[in-house]
Amino acid sequence: MKIAIVTPAAAGSHAGNRHTAQRWAAMLRMAGHKVVVATEWDAKPTDVLFALHARRSHASVLRYHQAYPDGKLVVVLTGTDLYRDIRYDAAAQLSLKLAQRLVVLQDEGLKELPGQLRAKTRVIYQSARVMTRATLPGKLFRICILGHLREEKDPFRAALALKLIPSDEKIELVHLGKALSPALAAQAQIRMVHDSRYRWLGGLPHWRALRWLGRSHLMVISSRLEGGANAIAEAVCAGVPVLASAIPGNIGMLGAGYPGYYPPGDEKTLARLLTKAMRHQAYYQSLKRGITARRHLFRPQNEQASLTRLLREFA
Secondary structure: OEEEEEOOOOOOOOOHHHHHHHHHHHHHHHOOOEEEEEOOOOOOOOOEEEEEOOOOOHHHHHHHHHHOOOOEEEEEOOHHHHHHHHHHOHHHHHHHHHOOEEEEOOHHHHHHOOHHHHOOEEEOOOOOOOOOOOOOOOOOEEEEEEOOEOHHHOOOHHHHHHHOOOOOOOEEEEEEOOEOOHHHHHHHHHHHHHOOOEEEEEOOOHHHHHHHHHOOOEEEEOOOOOOOOHHHHHHHHHOOOEEEEOOHHHHHHHOOOOOOEEOOOOHHHHHHHHHHHHHOHHHHHHHHHHHHOOHHHHOHHHHHHHHHHHHHOOO
């Protein structure tokens, strides 16, 4: 098949949507398909169009539907789609209607869709290949954050929690990700000045970010909304426990019974959990068992099999 994947994240972007598009393109090429990845559909004939982001890729969705009213159109729903845009935005809502198939990245996402749309929706968990071996620092407890500085990520919640932990605790917070506004970059710089335990390293190449992940005892994902964070898949596959905001996108990735959730925006509870993970081995091991139980969901062969099943529905 000829397959086009459109994503609003441009080539070279570290955005999760771009990583998803590139990973799916590689998997589909391995299966013998011809695949192009672009920010917009170029109107060239294609058998299947995957559109990542119902709102931001709507122009490509609409053009493809007009050119091929019965064409094989798959719309992949991001966190901002599921938990914001499809409730209010007419373009996002129309993308859902025009799609022959919808994809969500974790099973809690199905609950956000009206019943008439669930029948054409498939769940595809994102996979991760993490080759780096964990080399943990011996003299301190390291926490990492993998995520750009943007409002949806609630980027400084862990830094606020760190301020509530006594300064003599041997702990550090390493934040990896680009600042998507000068104001957020300035905030990160100020926080480093006021607390030397917080280190913002900016946007690093993916392989270097994964190396930092492997050298961390714990990862925090503090987002206000997520469609299905690839950072969680990477942490799970690296064997790094996660403390996560209790939002549907995170629960869909880690499971309802996972012991590492805190209420969104609640740095006091997050600080307690960070301290508990650092001081109490029994709790830390319960987090390790929790991610081990979910690791099978994020294997590359499972993601590739899900894509293959989806394409077979169009045969």
